[in-house]
Amino acid sequence: MEKKDSKKHIIIGLVVLLVILAGLLFAYTRFKPSPSGDNKTVAITVVDSNAKEKNYTVKTDAKYLQQVLEDTEGLTYKGTEGDYGLMITEVNGETADFNKDKAYWSFYINGEYCSYGIAEQPVADGDKFKIVYEVQE
Known part of the structure; x- marks a missing residue:
């Protein structure tokens, strides 16, 4: 039973980590500085x-x-x-x-x-x- 709980915690931790990384990537692409037009x-x-x-x-x-x-x-x-x-x-x-x-x-x-x-x-x-x-x- 402990092995299943341990695996479950690891999977939940990985999912949370992926969600956090996705949020950081979204924030960076949304708020990074962008250059203005030509001329x-x-x-x-x-x-x-x-x-x-x-x-x-x-x-x-x-x-x-x-x-x-x-x-x-x-x-x-x-x-x-x-x-x-x-x-x-x-x-x-x-x-x-x-x-x-x-x-x-x-x-x-x-x-x-x-x-x-x-x-x-x-x-x-x-x-x-x-x-x-x-x-x-």
């Missing part, structure tokens, strides 16, 4: 380690920031792929090496810190992105 104008400002700014204006149909960066004439970047997407290590030839001096490139959208990696950060017409060389204290 967008996006501003990008790069602030280097000397606080010197370089400004770009891009007209694009890109849906995500990484595509916008690729479309931006004169802007270059490099990075390494990690668990959370592409980690930008170099912008316009300047490397930020966190292991060396705790420097990194941070990304802002409309004055707020970006919540997503560049491959998932949606882009809307009129967005203002800032890429800033920062050093953690």
Whole structure:
């Protein structure tokens, strides 16, 4: 009798787990950020380690920031792929090496810190992105 009860509890637990996972998947697909339509104008400002700014204006149909960066004439970047997407290590030839001096490139959208990696950060017409060389204290 105990084996049947044990199996019953395991099956109920698995069903509950599947229902929870389905709910989380639904919530993510329902509330994830989505890019806006075509013909967008996006501003990008790069602030280097000397606080010197370089400004770009891009007209694009890109849906995500990484595509916008690729479309931006004169802007270059490099990075390494990690668990959370592409980690930008170099912008316009300047490397930020966190292991060396705790420097990194941070990304802002409309004055707020970006919540997503560049491959998932949606882009809307009129967005203002800032890429800033920062050093953690």
